[in-house]
Amino acid sequence: MNTSGSSRWLAILTGGLLWLTSTVAAAQNSIESVRAWPSPDKTRIVFDLGQQADYSYFTLYGSDPLRLVIDFNNTALNANLSELGDASLLVNLVRTSSPKKAGDTRIVIELAEKSDPQIFTLPANESYPDRLVVDLPGKSVERSGPAKSIAELKDRKVTIAIDAGHGGDDPGSIGPRGTYEKNVVLKIARALASMINDDPGMQAYLIRSGDYYVDLNERPQKAWQAKADFFVSIHADAFRTPQPRGGSVWVLSKRRADSEVGRWLEGTERKSALLGGAESIIRDTGHEPFLAQTLLDMSMDSSIAGAYSASRHIISEMSRITKMHKTEPQAASFAVLKSPDKPSILVETGFISNPDEERLLNSNGHQQKLARAIYNGVRQYFINNPLDNTLLANQESIEYVVKSGDSLSVLAERYGTTVNAIKRENNLTSSMLRIGQKLTIPR
Structure with missing residues (x-):
C-alpha cells in the first residue's frame, strides 16, 4: 500500500472540505421579498431575508428628492421593487443604487416629505423568515369610506x-x-x-x-x-x-x-x-x-x-x-x-x-x-347608560331615513321605543314603510 499517496489524497480531500466549509460560511445573505403596508399615519416596509440583516442606513434630507438609504452588507437582491410606493402618499419610489462595495445591496427609498425612520430586525418564526422592518411615520393614505380622522x-x-x-x-x-x-x-x-x-x-x-x-x-x-x-x-x-x-x-x-x-x-x-x-x-x-x-x-x-x-x-x-x-x-x-x-x-x-x-x-x-x-x-x-351632555342622552327625538330591511318593530327595538309611539309621532295609519321615507323616532 502506498501510504504517501494515501496521505496526499487525504490532505487534498481535507483541504477541499475546509474550502467548501469556508465558502458556505461566507455565503451571501439575500433579500427574498419586500412588502409595503401604508396606513394613515405611517408606511411600513418589510424586507424578508435569508438570515439576520447586517445593515446600516442614513438619510439625505438636504437634497431633492428626500431619501432614506439602507445598505445591506454582503447581501444579494432577489426581489422585485417595482410598484412598492404606488399605494403610499409618503413613499414615492423604492429603488436600488450603487453599493459601497461589491456583494452589498443599497436600497434607496424616495420620500414625499421628511420622516424619522424607525428600523429594527425581527427573528425568523414559523410563519416568516428573518425580517428588517422600516417604519416611516407620516400621512400615507387617506381614510376613506366610513372611516373618519x-x-x-x-x-x-x-x-x-x-x-x-x-x-x-x-x-x-x-x-x-x-x-x-x-x-x-x-x-x-x-x-x-x-x-x-x-x-x-x-x-x-x-x-x-x-x-x-x-x-x-x-x-x-x-x-x-x-x-x-x-x-x-x-x-x-x-x-x-x-x-x-x-x-x-x-x-x-x-x-x-x-x-x-x-x-x-x-x-x-x-x-x-x-x-x-x-x-x-x-x-x-x-x-x-x-x-x-x-x-x-x-x-x-x-x-x-x-x-x-x-x-x-x-x-x-x-x-x-x-x-x-x-x-x-x-x-x-x-x-x-x-x-x-x-x-x-x-x-x-x-x-x-x-x-x-x-x-x-x-x-x-x-x-x-x-x-x-x-x-x-x-x-x-x-x-x-346615557353619557351626560351627549346628543344621544339629550335627544327627544331622532330623524331617521328608512332603509332596506327596516320595519317599525325593528326600529322600535333599536331605538328603545315602541311601535305605537313611532306611529303616533309620524301620524302613521299603517305599519308599512317605504325606502327613503323620513321618520321622527321619539325617545
Whole structure:
C-alpha cells in the first residue's frame, strides 16, 4: 500500500472540505421579498431575508428628492421593487443604487416629505423568515369610506372606536378554504362604522381602516386619542380542530383565562404581535402612568363592569342571527382591552376554522347582520347608560331615513321605543314603510 499517496489524497480531500466549509460560511445573505403596508399615519416596509440583516442606513434630507438609504452588507437582491410606493402618499419610489462595495445591496427609498425612520430586525418564526422592518411615520393614505380622522369627530356624539383585528403582515387565523381573518373582520368593522355614523347621536372611529397592521398597544391608545367612549375589537375565532363554532364576547380579566379556548386566544394574540412587528406585547399606554394606582384600579373596575353590561346586550342581539359558542361574557387578559377609561370588549364573530362558519363569514349578508347586532347591542347599552351632555342622552327625538330591511318593530327595538309611539309621532295609519321615507323616532 502506498501510504504517501494515501496521505496526499487525504490532505487534498481535507483541504477541499475546509474550502467548501469556508465558502458556505461566507455565503451571501439575500433579500427574498419586500412588502409595503401604508396606513394613515405611517408606511411600513418589510424586507424578508435569508438570515439576520447586517445593515446600516442614513438619510439625505438636504437634497431633492428626500431619501432614506439602507445598505445591506454582503447581501444579494432577489426581489422585485417595482410598484412598492404606488399605494403610499409618503413613499414615492423604492429603488436600488450603487453599493459601497461589491456583494452589498443599497436600497434607496424616495420620500414625499421628511420622516424619522424607525428600523429594527425581527427573528425568523414559523410563519416568516428573518425580517428588517422600516417604519416611516407620516400621512400615507387617506381614510376613506366610513372611516373618519380624529379631526372629523364631533363633540357631544357618543364615539365608538372599532378595531378590526390583525392586518398587514398578520393575516390572523386562516380558514380551511384560505379565508384570511383580517379581511373578514375589516368588512364587518366598516359595516359597523357605517351604521354608527348613520345614527345622529353616534360616530365611529376605525382603528384600522385598511390592510395594514397596528401594534396591539397602539390600538387602545388610538381610541384614547379619539376620545372614544367605547372600544370594540372584532375578530373571527379559530381553534386547533374544526368542530368548535359560534360567536362569543370577551372582556378583560386581570388574570389568565380559565377556558382552553381563552388560553388559545391569548396565545394567538401574542403571536399576532410578533407577526405584526411589535417588540413588546404589553406596555403602559401614554396616559396610564399619570394615574394613581388606586384611581386606576377603580377606573378599570368600572370599565370592566360597563363592558360586561354591553356584552350581554350584544350576545342577546347576536344570538338572533348566529349560533353562540358562549352565552355569557368571557374573560381573558387581552392587551387591546386594557384601557381603564372606557368599556372595552372583543367580539369573536364565529370560528373561521369551522368550514360552515367560514362560508358564513365570507357572506356579505351575514357580515351585515353581525355588524347590525353589534350596533344594536352597543346602542342599547348607551340608551340604558346615557353619557351626560351627549346628543344621544339629550335627544327627544331622532330623524331617521328608512332603509332596506327596516320595519317599525325593528326600529322600535333599536331605538328603545315602541311601535305605537313611532306611529303616533309620524301620524302613521299603517305599519308599512317605504325606502327613503323620513321618520321622527321619539325617545
